[in-house]
Amino acid sequence: MKINILKIIIFSFVIFFLCVFWVGLKKTKNYDTKTLIGSRISNFQLTEINNVDQYISEEDLKKNKFTLINFFASWCAPCRAEHKYLLNLSSKGKKIKIIGINFKDKKNNAINFLKELGNPYNFVGMDLKGKFSILFGIYGIPESILIDNNLIIIKKFVGPIDQTHYNEILKLIQ
């Protein structure tokens, strides 16, 4: 029986190795932004899209109880889809402020986009080259980040905000 035990050990060893490879493979490393939740926003400074002299910084964010940072662009179709939820959110008034970050866009297109669909944002920042958004692990838009007044990221939404997300946000800011 001795040799059989050896065989079983070797087999289990091989299977263990393969399983570790399998799990290692499943761990997506490069684009994992889940770890951002719970971390604090830093180096936040953006200029307003209509007025280059006006900008927003961390101090301004601290004044709001909750802030939803939404990354959008005029060329992005799903952004149109989520727009009505953003408008609804902005009508909720004082509890939450929405900041839009215009991602890899043309300035005029962005302004027209907001004219056409309405402007839910308290502030629209420019990130025409998309470099700033990298800090937030943005790799496709729309994406949104919900932060509190301590600048801690509470929730990250990848993809357009829909009814479920909308309800979730309302619940979180209660």
Added chain:
Amino acid sequence: MLSNIGISLVVLISILSLMIIYTASFDLKISRPVIKKSIYKLSLFQTTFTVLCFFTLIIGFINSDFSIINVYENSHTSKPFFYKIAGTWGNHEGSLLLWINILVIFSYLFLVFNHTHDKKFRLYTLICQNILILGFLFFLLLNSNPFNSIHPIPIEGLGLNPILQDPALAIHPPLLYVGFVGCSIYFSAAIASLLSSYSGKLFAQSIKIWVKISWCFQTLGIIVGSFWAYYELGWGGFWFWDPVENASLLPWFAITALMHSLIVLEKRNALYPWVIILCLLTFILSVTGTFLVRSGILNSVHTFASDPARGVYILLFLSFMILSALTIFFLKHKKETYNFNLKSKETFILANNWFMIFFLVTVLIGMLYPIFLDVLTNVKISVGPPFFNIVIIPLVVPLMFLMAIGPKFSWIKSQKKILYKILFPILGAVVINLFIYYFFGKYSLLSNLIFISALFLVLYTLLDIKKFINEKIKTGLPRIISHLGFGLLVFFIGINYQFSFEEDFNLKVGEIKKMNKYEINFEAIKIKESKNYKAVIGNFKLTNFKNDLVQYLNPEIRVYSNPETLTYEAAIKTKITSDLYLTMSNVSRSDYYNIKFQNKPFMIWIWISALMIALGGFVQLTLKKNEN
């Protein structure tokens, strides 16, 4: 158009593969001692179409046919002709097609050249090899098709990564592929041997030549890769214990062990199960290496070809290979008892195997430990050179002693008195080491031992050469060359490590830096336009105070346009005794350039001795059967 031809050919090859498996399994039941003619024909068709398929892709690259996605992503019209061709295997999909080519070609050659061997054994090998071929063909079709087309057809391609546009790197993949994928044939043969009970000496003879071929190409491929890293990556080193380098080293250890134990199997008809294990292990490690590199689990300079989806497929196939190989081995192998005399050649060859396996396990642990740690505990670490140096280097000392005296012993039992023969080379090695130690600088006890053992191996093998010239029956030349090469390699690496001079500093145009016995004058920078890149060339005047020698070094920073990439080209001045190595890189937002200056003694000898190791193998390939 080309895209359709390519895909049709791939499908055709797959069908031929199935037909071969079918006819071969049918032929197994027939008791005739010769293999059916039709199987030869099918195999020849398969080989022809596979080569044609590869040429189709090459033509796509030469003509910059951007209707093929693969060409569009990896080529550009402004690329030099040579690199257009090299681009074929400079990407994942194309290199997979090359991989399949080697599988198929080796399959055919093995069938044709082993006609003296058992029919059943050959048929099983063919079936097994074709299962491997099918596995990779499906992979190619499902996930990595190099012939996928694109609409609308782009006007211009994205270009090949400039770091790969290099002669050494153009030949590096094909060399390694012949080496690593060539292992597949004795993986198949080992399985066939278990299934058909065709074992012992005859089995050893049937796979001997294939083991040697793949060993030679692996060795050469690794050297070329290392050489490329030396002058292209601009780090001034030649071996970094990078995960991918390690992945290439694993099969090499296994195959080196195999090559030696195969001699025992052939001459003494012993160690059969062990040889089978090594045969299986070599190819399994090759595929494991491919998996680790291609899946993106490991990150390194080879990540141009990483994609998790690929990983899933390779992992599934790898699991299938390992588990079925293990099952067949456990079911079929017979226990073997052997009794070797301590003073016999086979004992020493076995010792070589232990060392190789020890190195293999060390490198494997160093490579996999970070992956395991990440998966099991979420901690990210990397295992670097210190680990490998500490574990591996001390054991090189006894290995070299055994390499020197092992071949002196005869089979079964040696009567020779070996002791007085080693006295002279040992003394010689100690004296030379003392001389170096005394005149050139102090170093640690371990380095002393390394130098002594390396010199001992060199001197002892030189005595062999003297004997070889005097003797009438010429034997063992390949071994002498390779072992001498290894001794020299370790010696020169040791010297290089001990006496390298390196300095890192920032310099502006017009500034002068003095250090040690050198003075570096950054005289000017020039801009040069080339076909597919723009280069910033530095003019450095290097004065050596010791011998008043003035030299000019011109490192470059190249800006490639397609795709936009920076590469740093080192300026290397090679002399017999040392290399001067200078790289410059721009420091962002300033006029300063970061300069790395190195003086590396005996660099060229490291390459020469490494090439000698490979040369030994090639010499062996050219020798006729009886001469060895």
